[in-house]
Amino acid sequence: MPLTPLHYPVAYGLHRLQGRLPLPGLIVGSFIPDIEVPILWVFDRGVPDHLILHSLLGLLTLGMLLSVLITHYLYPPLVANIFRVERLGLNKACSLGTALYLSCLVGLLGHLALDLPMHWFNPVLWPWIDPYTIVGILVLLLAPEGDLQAGFALANSLVSSVMLVALLGIAWKCRHSLWTNMLLGESSASSNEPIQ
Template structure:
């Protein structure tokens, strides 16, 4: 659902790299299985869900995944022109900034509704809940999930209205 933010930003400025935004909005969640296993199930969100980790390691991973993994995977699975995908994933300062923005948007959105928010990790190990929408994380999650789901459905349906020709190119490459 974090991808809806990528689409929102891309609608605002369509010349920006949608792949960079899509990748970076999901990169923080790549740590979940590893963190869970490494902490014996005590934690599942940590480094990439912190401002420092997202801004540094998360941005770096997002850039690498966007440039090297996204083009071949998306081209293969969705039968898209690999060169067109590569063009949108080419390294640039703008791509780095977009990865930074995308990953920080993930951390911000999570801080609105998750039970544990390691936003200030490693400096503070406690949850940072100052941005939580409500005092109850389950109701905050319902609100955030509903908004992001509605946005996702809107963008999906809006692209379908434009026709099925090049649908996946529009949804995954921009």
């Protein structure tokens, strides 16, 4: 996987494409699947470190539940207190409703879409299809002589580099009001009313 914060450009890009989807839900949704990685490391019982939250089944149930709860209850106070982003705007962007549910869902799916091509196993259809039978297209293209681990390392480096450049570009673009623009959404997008 790219480091979890490197999923941010996908969330930001989706918000720019569809400004009526609040950025906080997209960000939280795009980060949530990776919270299972350290947990699965701790409970290492021979299962892959990407499993439940990287499957469509887990994503549409537990992933959605966690994303909505965290975006609604934790995101506004944390971002307001740590990054000094205006609380009223956060509360509005994180209020429960269709816009929040959709933004969390799109953020979660965006996470899977970025992970899928660059992993040598994908639990996207777990528990019905063995994750090790779904190999990312980038891994296959970059695997020297079929060495999937080496292909993954190359695919990971490539995707992470592209995402890092995108993240720095976004930060530069948002520099005049960095945290508000990056964590709440740019004022230009707020002219669009959120989906009710």
